[in-house]
Amino acid sequence: MSVNIDWSALRKDFPILDQQVHGKPLVYLDNAATSQKPRAVIQALVHYYEHDNANVHRGIHELSNRATQAFEAARTRAAKFIHAKSADEIIFTRGTTESINLVAAAWGAKHLRPGDVILLTELEHHSNLVPWQLIAQKTGARLAFIPVTGDEGILDLSKLDALLTPQVKFLAMVHISNSMGTVNPVEEICARAKKLGIVTLVDGAQSAGHLPVDVQAIGCDFFALSGHKICGPTGIGLLWGRQEVLDTLPPYQGGGEMILSVGYHKTEFKQAPQRFEAGTPDISGPIGLHAAMDYLDAIGREKIWRHDQDLANYAYERLSALNNVRLFGPKHNRAGLVSFLLKDVHAHDVVTLADQAGVALRGGHHCTQPLMHKLGVESTARASFYFYNTRSEVDTFVEVVKEIQKFFAH
Numbered sequence: 001m002s003v004n005i006d007w008s009a010l011r012k013d014f015p016i017l018d019q020q021v022h023g024k025p026l027v028y029l030d031n032a033a034t035s036q037k038p039r040a041v042i043q044a045l046v047h048y049y050e051h052d053n054a055n056v057h058r059g060i061h062e063l064s065n066r067a068t069q070a071f072e073a074a075r076t077r078a079a080k081f082i083h084a085k086s087a088d089e090i091i092f093t094r095g096t097t098e099s100i101n102l103v104a105a106a107w108g109a110k111h112l113r114p115g116d117v118i119l120l121t122e123l124e125h126h127s128n129l130v131p132w133q134l135i136a137q138k139t140g141a142r143l144a145f146i147p148v149t150g151d152e153g154i155l156d157l158s159k160l161d162a163l164l165t166p167q168v169k170f171l172a173m174v175h176i177s178n179s180m181g182t183v184n185p186v187e188e189i190c191a192r193a194k195k196l197g198i199v200t201l202v203d204g205a206q207s208a209g210h211l212p213v214d215v216q217a218i219g220c221d222f223f224a225l226s227g228h229k230i231c232g233p234t235g236i237g238l239l240w241g242r243q244e245v246l247d248t249l250p251p252y253q254g255g256g257e258m259i260l261s262v263g264y265h266k267t268e269f270k271q272a273p274q275r276f277e278a279g280t281p282d283i284s285g286p287i288g289l290h291a292a293m294d295y296l297d298a299i300g301r302e303k304i305w306r307h308d309q310d311l312a313n314y315a316y317e318r319l320s321a322l323n324n325v326r327l328f329g330p331k332h333n334r335a336g337l338v339s340f341l342l343k344d345v346h347a348h349d350v351v352t353l354a355d356q357a358g359v360a361l362r363g364g365h366h367c368t369q370p371l372m373h374k375l376g377v378e379s380t381a382r383a384s385f386y387f388y389n390t391r392s393e394v395d396t397f398v399e400v401v402k403e404i405q406k407f408f409a410h
Ligand code: C6P
Pocket: 032, 033, 034, 094, 095, 096, 097, 098, 125, 127, 128, 174, 176, 177, 178, 179, 203, 205, 206, 226, 362, 366, 367
């Protein structure tokens, strides 16, 4: 469904898409790993470095004022992008991974006690698992998991009541699974957790640039996202935290800019967000991210979501029609990606041969190793879509898959 947008025309905004790889037109289907960048984002970075580059919050000269203004305008833009109450609730980080590490280290160290439970799901990316393992080891807390049902990668919520014991203090879950394409009912789960006083975090790495996000409607306490997956630069992302919860957290790192006053033995810290942004931050990153958010919202994330889903459903349908393909993830309400395995062909071979045909896929465990093991596989091949992909690219991808099957049949 094209919903009145000429999706192919948008491709012109992405200089990188117009190239040949191994002599074939590039078909970029690795958007869950990182998205491509429109000219508007590239130009915002160039403009900043050519005109305004200076350190922020420190100088009182013109360039420093401009840089500070642009940096803080990006914070205000980010608040609007996820419907936060205030820009003070936005902390710039390197991305989803750092955002979750910040929460695990700061919230966990302050609030977790031996015997407490951190509830996760079996779908989690390593970045929403390993930081919790680390803080559990330090505090004596333990991890528990909402199970998935099988290849469809859907959470078994019939187990949730039994899992929500009085020991559970924190619940962290992925919004959209990067390896299955599952869209978790985060509003419902947060509401059930909140009734019991459990603090919640949603990993929005795969959702924020693909569908409208309203952190207040979701009802979580923390939300994490990565700029590079939403048309922004690498190395920048954010953590949103509900103001009341942020105010209870100790600093994550110490250094310049996060302090009110420092003595040789004692320091007083600023409130959020500065309390959590020690040292010179990535300045061009938020400026590029601002341009990316403007770009996405000019298209409209409801429309992007419908287009993503249309491509994923089409790819799923076409792959289902082939023999000897094992498909992962839900049949209905799937996000814009398809994970699959071809019988007797390693996922890495699929990706290597697809690359020779100009099609960029990802193969591996997708940083969800425990989930892969639960499903009895080491890896899958994955095609992940964004708004600049087209149905004809899906056709190319499926034809390439058929060729790979033929190649291995001999
Ligand atoms: N997933 C993928 O190919 P960073 O690396 O911090 O930007 O994002 C980490 C991350 C966290 N949660 C989810 C659900 C993710 O998908 C990712 C990144 C990439 O699927 C790289 S492994």
